[in-house]
Amino acid sequence: xxxxxxxxxxxxxxxxxxxxxxxxxxxxxxxxxxxxxxxxxxxxxxxxxxxxxxxxxxxxxxxxxxxxxxxxxxxxxxxxxxxxxxxxxxxxxxxxxxxxxxxxxxxxxxxxxxxxxxxxxxxxxxxxxxxxxxxxxxxxxxxxxxxxxxxxxxxxxxxxxxxxxxxxxxxxxxxxxxxxxxxxxxxxxxxxxxxxxxxxxxxxxxxxxxxxxxxxxxxxxxxxxxxxxxxxxxxxxxxxxxxxxxxxxxxxxxxxxxxxxxxxxxxxxxxxxxxxxxxxxxxxxxxxxxxxxxxxxxxxxxxxxxxxxxxxxxxxxxxxxxxxxxxxxxxxxxxxxxxxxxxxxxxxxx
Amino acid sequence: xxxxxxxxxxxxxxxxxxxxxxxxxxxxxxxxxxxxxxxxxxxxxxxxxxxxxxxxxxxxxxxxxxxxxxxxxxxxxxxxxxxxxxxxxxxxxxxxxxxxxxxxxxxxxxxxxxxxxxxxxxxxxxxxxxxxxxxxxxxxxxxxxxxxxxxxxxxxxxxxxxxxxxxxxxxxxxxxxxxxxxxxxxxxxxxxxxxxxxxxxxxxxxxxxxxxxxxxxxxxxxxxxxxxxxxxxxxxxxxxxxxxxxxxxxxxxxxxxxxxxxxxxxxxxxxxxxxxxxxxxxxxxxxxxxxxxxxxxxxxxxxxxxxxxxxxxxxxxxxxxxxxxxxxxxxxxxxxxxxxxxxxxxxxxx
Numbered sequence: 001x002x003x004x005x006x007x008x009x010x011x012x013x014x015x016x017x018x019x020x021x022x023x024x025x026x027x028x029x030x031x032x033x034x035x036x037x038x039x040x041x042x043x044x045x046x047x048x049x050x051x052x053x054x055x056x057x058x059x060x061x062x063x064x065x066x067x068x069x070x071x072x073x074x075x076x077x078x079x080x081x082x083x084x085x086x087x088x089x090x091x092x093x094x095x096x097x098x099x100x101x102x103x104x105x106x107x108x109x110x111x112x113x114x115x116x117x118x119x120x121x122x123x124x125x126x127x128x129x130x131x132x133x134x135x136x137x138x139x140x141x142x143x144x145x146x147x148x149x150x151x152x153x154x155x156x157x158x159x160x161x162x163x164x165x166x167x168x169x170x171x172x173x174x175x176x177x178x179x180x181x182x183x184x185x186x187x188x189x190x191x192x193x194x195x196x197x198x199x200x201x202x203x204x205x206x207x208x209x210x211x212x213x214x215x216x217x218x219x220x221x222x223x224x225x226x227x228x229x230x231x232x233x234x235x236x237x238x239x240x241x242x243x244x245x246x247x248x249x250x251x252x253x254x255x256x257x258x259x260x261x262x263x264x265x266x267x268x269x270x271x272x273x274x275x276x277x278x279x280x281x282x283x284x285x286x287x288x289x290x291x292x293x294x295x296x297x298x299x300x301x302x303x304x305x306x307x308x309x310x311x312x313x314x315x316x317x318x319x320x321x322x323x324x325x326x327x328x329x330x331x332x333x334x335x336x337x338x339x340x341x342x343x344x345x346x347x348x349x350x
Numbered sequence: 351x352x353x354x355x356x357x358x359x360x361x362x363x364x365x366x367x368x369x370x371x372x373x374x375x376x377x378x379x380x381x382x383x384x385x386x387x388x389x390x391x392x393x394x395x396x397x398x399x400x401x402x403x404x405x406x407x408x409x410x411x412x413x414x415x416x417x418x419x420x421x422x423x424x425x426x427x428x429x430x431x432x433x434x435x436x437x438x439x440x441x442x443x444x445x446x447x448x449x450x451x452x453x454x455x456x457x458x459x460x461x462x463x464x465x466x467x468x469x470x471x472x473x474x475x476x477x478x479x480x481x482x483x484x485x486x487x488x489x490x491x492x493x494x495x496x497x498x499x500x501x502x503x504x505x506x507x508x509x510x511x512x513x514x515x516x517x518x519x520x521x522x523x524x525x526x527x528x529x530x531x532x533x534x535x536x537x538x539x540x541x542x543x544x545x546x547x548x549x550x551x552x553x554x555x556x557x558x559x560x561x562x563x564x565x566x567x568x569x570x571x572x573x574x575x576x577x578x579x580x581x582x583x584x585x586x587x588x589x590x591x592x593x594x595x596x597x598x599x600x601x602x603x604x605x606x607x608x609x610x611x612x613x614x615x616x617x618x619x620x621x622x623x624x625x626x627x628x629x630x631x632x633x634x635x636x637x638x639x640x641x642x643x644x645x646x647x648x649x650x651x652x653x654x655x656x657x658x659x660x661x662x663x664x665x666x667x668x669x670x671x672x673x674x675x676x677x678x679x680x681x682x683x684x685x686x687x688x689x690x691x692x693x694x695x696x697x698x699x700x
Contacts, residue, residue, distance in 0.1 A: 042519030098467035117448035143493035161475040169392030
């Protein structure tokens with residue numbers, strides 16, 4: 001390494017942008033090298049599509065920075081970083097099918113382009129592909145650390161599937177009696193494990209060659225990831241064109257967000273009945289007027305403010321965890337990046 | 351082991367039945383122990399459903415018998431056998447969604463019971479669960495053999511996804527210009543890798559503690575698996591209630607089988623046009639009369655006879671491969687089971 005400017009010369013948001021750009025470009029290059037050539041009909045083009053659309057690379061950069069902060073070389077963590085991005089994209093393909101999403105990163109969702117059967121199969125293939133760099137870890141990190149990382153990956157994917165099941169189940173049964181705590185449990189599993197908890201745990205394992213107590217990183221990852229997800233939900237409702245997904249898409253999908261939960265809590269009896277009927281209908285039968293009414297209900301409840309407030313509380317808790325976890329870790333651009341991420345997740349616009 | 355009767359006392363089909371029942375029961379028990387308790391809402395019940403519906407256990411028994419024939423203990427191969435059944439069931443969940451199938455093992459397909467989103471997510475979780483026994487291999491077989499088995503698993507899943515993409519793609523584009531050779535390439539990937547090639551390769555690796563040349567087992571697996579798949583297609587068309595899937599389901603799905611390909615080859619110009627129009631329409635719009643006409647076209651072309659003939663040729667080739675591969679392997683119930691499978695796949699009725 002060494003291409004990153006001195007930490008003292010950059011403030012936190014700049015540090016984050018610089019690292020995301022720098023590490024992100026290298027991960028993107030390694031992901032590209034791992035993807036199959038566009039050879040096999042009905043498969044390779046689909047497998048290559050989402051990873052080549054770009055993306056923030058936050059997950060992989062967090063893993064790389066943590067590994068380096070704990071003493072690893074960039075190349076030690078690169079295969080795991082690649083696996084993270086492949087798995088992330090594989091999950092996006094299946095999530096988009098499950099959520100009936102129309103867009104991803106500014107383009108039509110994969111199943112809108114090729115139909116559900118071929119997109120589903122491409123998601124399976126991409127998730128499979130992530131095993132390859134994890135196997136490669138064996139050569140550089142030894143079989144014990146490589147198996148530990150496989151175990152962490154399995155745990156993470158397991159938690160993600162449980163979170164996805166919870167969210168889909170709520171919609172399937174049209175459940176409205178969901179609390180803020182239920183929501184936080186759901187995103188802990190659905191979002192935080194892949195977005196933040198796994199990257200820091202894996203990074204710490206790589207940096208310490210398996211010696212780290214990964215459980216210590218759980219709360220930092222949860223607080224940071226939850227702030228990230230709530231900000232994502234806010235952007236989905238109130239973001240601009242840079243966001244890359246359809247604005248208001250969550251409302252069309254009937255996604256249980258802090259905002260929707262808060263609006264329900266504040267709603268009158270008749271509004272609750274109307275809301276429940278609206279969300280019981282299939283997505284296709286919802287109208288622009290329905291969505292406008294939903295949005296108005298959210299605004300009247302000051303629900304975005306409530307969500308922002310919660311996200312800021314979580315970010316504060318993440319910063320306190322960071323100070324404890326990284327107290328003995330020498331100052332470095334990587335350490336600064338990890339701490340800077342906490343403010344960045346709230347300031348980002350896409 | 352030791353519970354299996356002397357090989358000399360049983361003829362080949364009995365040997366196969368006995369081994370499938372005996373080994374199958376133990377694998378089923380180990381699968382049950384690996385499945386999650388029915389705890390997590392919207393997930394565990396769905397994950398447990400297909401594996402607990404039963405199944406032939408042919409894939410896992412073939413792996414166990416090969417491992418034992420090459421000198422392993424039953425317990426050495428049990429985790430891999432469990433992984434095979436978990437992966438098989440995971441793929442069935444996704445295949446049923448992709449094919450729009452209505453039934454599986456005599457009951458509604460999982461997505462018919464719970465909708466596509468939750469079923470898709472349960473398939474992901476089940477496939478993930480198969481990683482656990484593969485990780486466990488490390489303790490008993492050592493890290494090198496365990497990593498080799500992971501590598502073989504990944505290769506197999508990769509081939510399966512490619513085969514699935516081919517078949518789905520043919521239907522997606524309504525391609526009719528598919529030859530018998532194209533069909534064999536497709537089932538080599540879609541069926542044979544999981545059903546037969548991977549089980550014998552993995553079994554040989556376990557039995558020889560990584561020393562086997564797995565490539566030598568490729569042709570035996572292909573010939574056996576292809577005979578198995580063609581017989582499956584025949585049963586789907588001409589089987590009875592014991593088959594467990596809807597009879598004629600492949601016709602409703604427009605699946606490119608040897609029979610359909612042969613009927614197309616023998617059809618007149620106007621029949622081809624009608625066939626192509628029929629298959630271009632979505633499954634839901636096909637009528638009982640359409641399917642009856644398709645069936646008549648297949649009968650007039652003697653297509654079932656053509657498929658039977660091909661399956662018998664493949665089984666003969668599999669037997670020759672078996673004789674070469676197992677020439678130096680001492681006679682045993684396991685060896686007899688593997689050889690007996692070749693006739694069994696053609697005689698089975700479900």
